[in-house]
Amino acid sequence: MNEKQKTGGEGEAKAVEYLRSIGYEILETNWRQGNQEIDIIAKDKFYLVIAEVKTRSSNTFGEPEVFVNREKQKNLIKAANAYLEKKNLVLESRFDILSVLKTGDSYKVNHIQNAFYPLLKR
DSSP, rough: OOHHHHHHHHHHHHHHHHHHHHEEEEEEEEEEEEEEEEEEEEEEEEEEEEEEEEESOOOOOOOOGGGOOHHHHHHHHHHHHHHHTTTOOOOOEEEEEEEEETTTTEEEEEEEEEEEOOOOOO
């Protein structure tokens, strides 16, 4: 495992810890469907939360959340649809981003609820 993968894994663990601390029920981590992956699937009261975690050790090139581009969003939406279908769930869903900034041995988690919405095709 390289340093980038290690930092990413630690960031995901911190994000799970944070979500649990605010009352979310963690349903899945690193859920895969084909080549799609959802970092965290959780339940927050009445919502199914599809969460993308971005961890960086520096914000020199921007905050971690800016790296969740349109392509990544499309892939998360596809994966979320597959998850809902596979589990036969009918729940209101939302897409959150957990931006994790690692400085030395400390982590700062920024939770962005409703970070993006699925767009309708025209």
